[in-house]
Amino acid sequence: MTVPAIELRNLDKSFGLAKIIQGVDLKIEKGERHAVIGPNGAGKSTLFNLITGRFAPTSGGVYLHGEDVSGMQPFEINRRGLSRSFQITNIFPNMTVFENIRCGLLWTMGYKYSFWHMINGQRDVTEKAEQILEEINLTARRDLLAGTLAYAEQRALEIGITIAGGADIILLDEPCAGMSHSETDLIVDLIRKVTEDKTLMIVEHDMGVIFDLADKISVLVYGEIIESDVPDAVRASAKVKEAYLGTTLEEEEA
């Protein structure tokens, strides 16, 4: 059996007395599109923050391709091939759209902390950044300051920055939050396109998006995973219905 791309072993996180994540065990195989759903306050974002190194776990371990990364800094985890987007748009507002993407490229293209390269002269970076701009349909916005973009465009840019470095594990935190239906469709197509052959972990409230995109779904309730299976099985699960999906799913299907 192959080593899972992401493995969580008995993961715990408490803030003071509040236990936000309790004993989470999860394996995400390479190339899988895995969605995490759950009611508000279930700990979905915290789970993301634990995996990406924003928080250190209270106990338990996070493994990327079999390597223990718990307690590492975000930049160290990123260098191991994991990249994430944020629920609240997290871009570089005072830099141009092009520069935002370029920042996402520099580390993995080997420029690191270089002060001996002239950045505008590096054709490989420029070409790659322009190719990504093309993929996320922001070529026309290339030289605008990122902070001046419309909300949906900023969300697309956020995804662009996330995938730019070529990470093979992508975590997306509510990429469709606050978007209209047509914008959501565009973003879902975009996500499908840019995460081809990659491992994807996604938190999302829009059930349509989840069932459309995911190979597997985990249901997180009060910091525990109560079900983790293929979409149809999750839909059929009595436990899930009772805990969470009961109301939402019926609304969706009505």
Next chain:
Amino acid sequence: MSTASKTQAVSNPNRRLISLSNLLPWAFAALFLLCLPLIFQSSSALTIMNQMAITIVFALSYNMLLGQGGMLSFGHAVYMGLGGFFAMHVMNMVEYEGLWLPLPFLPVIGGLFGMFFAFLIGSFSTRRAGTVFAMISLGVGELIAACSIIIVVFFGGEEGISGDRTMGPEVLGVDFAAQSEVYYLTVIWLLIATVLMYLFSRTPIGRIANAVRDNEERAEFLGYSQRRVRWMSFIASGFFAGIAGSLFAINFEILTEENLNLATSGSILLITFLGGVGFFVGPIIGAIVFTLLQTVLGLYTEIWSLYLGILFVSCVMFFPGGFAGIIAMHRRPLALGKLNLLFGPYLKVVIPALTSVLSLAAILEISFHKRHSFGDDHEMSLYGITFDSHGYQALGFTIVIAAISLFLVSRILPSIKAAWDEANHAGDAQ
């Protein structure tokens, strides 16, 4: 849509590394600087220009922190001062111990010393940005300033240390005794330092410093350690501050505690902000304006620092982009070809605005004179007019003038705003 496509057409960047349009401003600046002494020949003018050049290097190095790295430092004079003191010691070693070092290379030594201290202090101060960084910089600034009184061997106590720049080996027959020779040395270093700092901002680390400034957390998730990025900017900035300090040592041949105390750190913050932190040229403009205010305005009035303070406060309140920001605001009207719409309203406001500034200054000057003149020295001369500063006529007259001109300005402002909106509007309304 039209907005986007127009903006794109305007700012289509030049992708070649070196091109004529990139090189031209630098060549022009170099030529201009080298010709300046032909226009201003007096020794005091040369001193002012040297001081300007030093302040420019210092302010640019400061902006590597504030503008490009998002680090608000209250103690940047430390690195300039330490670089300067060290350079001065080396200068003395040249004189007394026969060390062979041509004067033009001295700034490298001072720069490396400033860099070394930036390396040490930055190792802990750049851990976080924001308030933590600002407070540490303040503490370190105070600490080094206090040390300068205590460690007499290095800092020379209250009278500082001095030296003689002419004792080194001659370079091409020049011994740097004359002010103009020092001017050329300073200006060449100004050009070198400015070009290097400009190039630094275009390297991967320079761009990532911007990214960390904008959003340090996001940068971490792109593989960059925010601390390491800030530290590297800090070290580079320390190097250029050290160069500025060495140039100071060469020019004035004396360094005292004043060169690294908090007042100097504060004024470089003020200079940089006044010029505009968001632009590479901002600190250059700020340094020129500040030095002119300090030296020229200082000749005419004792309360020049009050005017500077007022200028600074109004800049923070009304034009946070600084002088460079005001210029940059006009790029869009220029790009839209509508800059001409602004000429009329600007021309209309110039005279009332100038009058109100001058009359407000006159109110301050008259009050100051009244308070501080000795005995019955009632005679005062302002703008070429001599009058009795203690009578009510003069003060009353200036207050009336100020009120009228301010009223006129307030009447013209709406039309400027309207013209401004129109000039920034992309649609065709010709």
